[in-house]
Amino acid sequence: MNVPTCRIFRAAGALCLFAASWSMVLGDAGSVPEEWKLPAEWVQLKAGKGRELAAGQCVVCHSVDYVTTQPPLGRAAWTATVEKMRAKYGAPLPTNSVAPLVDYLVSAYGKPDAPK
Numbered sequence: 582m583n584v585p586t587c588r589i590f591r592a593a594g595a596l597c598l599f600a601a602s603w604s605m606v607l608g609d610a611g612s613v614p615e616e617w618k619l620p621a622e623w624v625q626l627k628a629g630k631g632r633e634l635a636a637g638q639c640v641v642c643h644s645v646d647y648v649t650t651q652p653p654l655g656r657a658a659w660t661a662t663v664e665k666m667r668a669k670y671g672a673p674l675p676t677n678s679v680a681p682l683v684d685y686l687v688s689a690y691g692k693p694d695a696p697k
Contacts, residue, residue, distance in 0.1 A: 624649055631685025638674050638682060642666070653692040659683045 624645045626632050639648055654662065660683050666672040667679070674682065 627689040629685055629689045631681050632689070634678060634682050635685050635689075638672070638678065642670065642672055648686070648690065651690060653690065654686075655692055655694050656683060656687050657694075659686045659691055662686075 626635055626645055626648065635648065636645075639645070651662075660679070663672075663674065663679055663683055663686070667674050
């Protein structure tokens with residue numbers, strides 16, 4: 582194969598590579614964005630005073646599963662957990678909502694404190 586023929590094949594190959602690259606880049610340019618629909622939440626918080634507070638505050642950062650699958654915790658452990666969510670993870674829970682939220686979590690998912 583002579584030099585001019587090699588140059589023609591290289592140029593043709595480069596042109597094909599360029600065209601293929603642009604077709605991949607522009608391939609989705611005119612397509613409609615895909616719509617995603619998340620599945621319905623099938624786990625629900627237990628009924629009780631403070632359920633709405635938990636539903637409005639806890640699920641801002643995580644799913645209900647993170648609440649319902651915890652082992653039964655006492656008041657001190659739930660308080661520490663809620664405070665950790667506020668301090669370490671930046672949960673937007675007002676200070677005056679901590680006690681009512683802990684009350685709900687203890688009553689719905691906790692264990693009674695040991696008698697003194």
